[in-house]
Amino acid sequence: MKDMRDFIAKCEEEGVLHRITAEVDWDLELSHIAKLNEEQSGPALLFENVKDYDSPVIISVCTTVERLAIIMGMPRESSLFDLYDAWAKKGETKIPPKWVDNAPCKENIIMGDDVDLFKFPVPKFYPLDGGRFYGTAHFIISKDPDSGWVNLGTYRSQLLAKNKIGTQFIKGKHADIMLKKYQKMGKPMPVASIVGCDPILFILGASRLSAFESEYDVAGAIRGEPIEVIKGETVDLPIPAWAEIVVEGEVDAEKFMEEGPFGEYTGYYSGVGTDPRNYIDVKCVTHRNNPIMWGTTVGRAVTDTHMTMALSYGATLWQQLLNMKIPGLKAVYCPPEASGRFMAIISMTQMYPGHVDQVLTAAISTEMGAYGLKTVIVVDDDIEPWDIPRVMYALSFRFQPNRSQVIKRGRSTPLDPSLPINAREITGRLLMDATIPYEWKDKPIPIELDPEMVKRVKARWSEFGL
Ligand SMILES: Cc1cc2nc3c(=O)[nH]c(=O)nc-3n(C[C@H](O)[C@H](O)[C@H](O)COP(=O)(O)O)c2cc1C
Numbered sequence: 001m002k003d004m005r006d007f008i009a010k011c012e013e014e015g016v017l018h019r020i021t022a023e024v025d026w027d028l029e030l031s032h033i034a035k036l037n038e039e040q041s042g043p044a045l046l047f048e049n050v051k052d053y054d055s056p057v058i059i060s061v062c063t064t065v066e067r068l069a070i071i072m073g074m075p076r077e078s079s080l081f082d083l084y085d086a087w088a089k090k091g092e093t094k095i096p097p098k099w100v101d102n103a104p105c106k107e108n109i110i111m112g113d114d115v116d117l118f119k120f121p122v123p124k125f126y127p128l129d130g131g132r133f134y135g136t137a138h139f140i141i142s143k144d145p146d147s148g149w150v151n152l153g154t155y156r157s158q159l160l161a162k163n164k165i166g167t168q169f170i171k172g173k174h175a176d177i178m179l180k181k182y183q184k185m186g187k188p189m190p191v192a193s194i195v196g197c198d199p200i201l202f203i204l205g206a207s208r209l210s211a212f213e214s215e216y217d218v219a220g221a222i223r224g225e226p227i228e229v230i231k232g233e234t235v236d237l238p239i240p241a242w243a244e245i246v247v248e249g250e251v252d253a254e255k256f257m258e259e260g261p262f263g264e265y266t267g268y269y270s271g272v273g274t275d276p277r278n279y280i281d282v283k284c285v286t287h288r289n290n291p292i293m294w295g296t297t298v299g300r301a302v303t304d305t306h307m308t309m310a311l312s313y314g315a316t317l318w319q320q321l322l323n324m325k326i327p328g329l330k331a332v333y334c335p336p337e338a339s340g341r342f343m344a345i346i347s348m349t350q351m352y353p354g355h356v357d358q359v360l361t362a363a364i365s366t367e368m369g370a371y372g373l374k375t376v377i378v379v380d381d382d383i384e385p386w387d388i389p390r391v392m393y394a395l396s397f398r399f400q401p402n403r404s405q406v407i408k409r410g411r412s413t414p415l416d417p418s419l420p421i422n423a424r425e426i427t428g429r430l431l432m433d434a435t436i437p438y439e440w441k442d443k444p445i446p447i448e449l450d451p452e453m454v455k456r457v458k459a460r461w462s463e464f465g466l
């Protein structure tokens with residue numbers, strides 16, 4: 001799969017994409033159809049007749065585990081954990097991108113004053129959103145001025161003017177770290193925003209790889225071949241050759257525009273009004289003929305964004321835990337209902353006293369877990385971490401508050417609505433031990449049915465009228 005068009009073809013073959021030919025308004029109508037469709041685990045939607053526009057919009061790409069499996073090139077019936085495990089293993093080798101000289105993303109090149117982003121069918125998602133959001137299922141490419149490390153990060157972009165889109169690089173995100181270096185050098189940071197491409201690139205844009213790791217190299221590793229890239233027209237950055245729409249420009253750390261709010265994946269609006277934020281001053285746009293605009297729904301779980309995060313965050317957490325080489329780890333589950341990032345459930349085989357405590361603290365020490373992960377639950381290996389009724393059982397009959405811990409301080413996400421709106425930088429964490437302690441000599445004796453009696457009862461079953 002090299003681009004969005006391959007994904008569409010594959011989904012049509014598998015019967016999980018639906019084309020909507022009726023006219024639909026980009027103003028709330030499109031996003032509301034998508035949200036309601038996602039609540040019933042519907043197909044990916046390709047809107048071919050968007051009011052005021054000639055080009056299509058695709059949405060609900062990542063909403064089901066089945067479609068995530070299609071994107072990863074895995075069997076349709078794979079579980080989320082199968083995808084984590086494949087990602088963790090393939091992602092260990094890195095395959096850097098390959099430069100090409102000609103690319104479909106250059107079919108149309110628009111420079112300077114001719115740039116007009118209102119020519120693309122950009123949706124407005126929720127009633128109190130500050131405007132239309134050009135960048136939801138997109139990512140921003142930037143380069144570290146010291147090391148040349150190329151980063152892909154998904155940071156929302158509001159359409160602010162015909163040649164300006166907002167950015168919201170939350171503190172410590174890789175683009176934020178880079179932007180601060182450009183600021184010290186007294187220069188704006190060259191960037192490119194990519195819309196519509198091999199979906200694995202967007203999922204990687206939203207994943208929390210460690211600093212100095214390029215999302216391109218991991219995408220290549222998952223694909224088993226390098227991602228094809230081409231130089232930008234005005235920026236010295238590698239651009240995915242098969243992208244639908246490429247916005248090139250620069251971000252000046254000292255220039256701001258009013259941005260937001262946006263109906264976020266927490267189910268609440270980010271903030272209460274607008275906030276001054278940096279923006280991309282667009283110098284050039286290149287796009288394919290009949291470019292496909294791509295959006296992702298946010299809002300209350302579970303939507304497309306939650307599924308994207310459940311894969312990207314869960315897979316990175318699993319990979320980073322495996323890299324710690326702790327014995328006994330069996331599986332991890334990051335529930336989509338928690339957006340794959342507020343809660344992690346880990347199942348493990350205990351091998352020594354204190355082993356569970358090691359795993360609980362390891363999870364919040366990974367790059368992934370050190371950011372916003374609030375609750376970690378460890379269960380014994382007889383329970384699958386995605387089997388929520390069994391997890392509830394363990395939380396009732398094995399969990400003991402006195403063997404669990406509250407960590408008072410850790411890095412939070414400023415979007416967590418459980419914290420006061422002006423104090424969201426630091427979060428607490430809860431580490432829940434829902435296992436039977438390894439060191440207990442006398443363990444509770446589980447009730448097993450008598451096998452002979454089961455046989456006898458089954459033989460007589462019809463006699464009981466059951
Ligand atoms: C749809 C969507 C929108 C997102 N918006 C933002 C955002 O506005 N700001 C931000 O810092 N992170 C945002 N994220 C989360 C980042 O993509 C994620 O933290 C990622 O790790 C950032 O890349 P980096 O690790 O290379 O900095 C968003 C994720 C998704 C899926």
Ligand SMILES: [Mn+2]
Pocket residue numbers: 151152153174208209210211213215
């Ligand atoms: Mn990164």
